[in-house]
Amino acid sequence: MTVLSQLDQLVATCHWIGAKGWAPATGGNMSVRQDDRHCLLSESGKDKGSLTSDDFIQVEIASNHVPSGRKPSAETGLHTLIYRLFPQTGAVLHTHTVNSTVLSRVEKGNALILQGYEMQKTLAGQHSHLDSVAIPLFDNDQDINALAQRLEAFHQHTPLRYGFLLRGHGLTCWGKDVAEAQRHLEGLEFLFLCEMQRRLLEAK
Structure with missing residues (x-):
């Protein structure tokens, strides 16, 4: 599939x-891999529901350099980190949903553990509700370079998969192409909603 059609899908x-x-x-911010050296990242300050292909900016993956001089998302460094860590990644999605934001604050551990849900199988490589899926959880940081360094250090001993949460911020997830990234986003959001409801019911 061509980069242009992937951008249209994004x-x-x-x-x-x-x-x-x-x-x-x-x-939020979204991106698609353009080639081995570049990605196309949503421009800062744009409503994601009305983006066009012209609202995506070329960014050098290795350096975060923007040849055009335009302003991509403030979280550019997180997207480029994922493309560097996972050369097979074709798209990255970052959203600010209520469930991911609240759960990221309620959960005090370093990961949100999902287990027992059939919809875990929406995630690549997951085959059973009996398995457990750990979505890493990191403290938010306005210093994106420092945050990217923490994520990379974490990945060295516990490989990242599917996505991660930032406390009080939201979810970042990815996939081999736009379709898989979207499936991971939708599946994780369903699981977050289930987990939120389960915790609310158990607290009564």
Whole structure:
């Protein structure tokens, strides 16, 4: 599939995300790999529900350099880190949903553990509800370079898969292409909703 068609798919996914209210105001950021050296990343300050292909900016993966001089998302360094860590990654999605944001604050451990849900099988490589899926959880940081360094250090001893949560911030997830990244996002959000409801019911 060509980069252009992947970008068109990403624009459609952004509109889908916007319609669901998963990137309110100008929150969130999305990207697609252009080639081995570049990705195309959503421009800062744009409503994700109305993005066009012209709202994506070329960024050098190795250096975060933007040849055009335009302003990509403030979290560019997290996208490029994922593309460097996982050369097979074709798209990255970052959303600000209520469930991911609240769960990231309620969970005090260093990961949100999901277990017992059939929908875990929406995640690549997951085959049974009996398995457990750990979504790593990191403290938020306005210093994106420092945050990227913490993520990379974590990955050295506990490989990242599917995505991660930032406390009080939201979910970042990825996939081999736009379709898989969208499936991971939708599956994880369903699982987060189930986990939120389970915790609320058990607290009564």
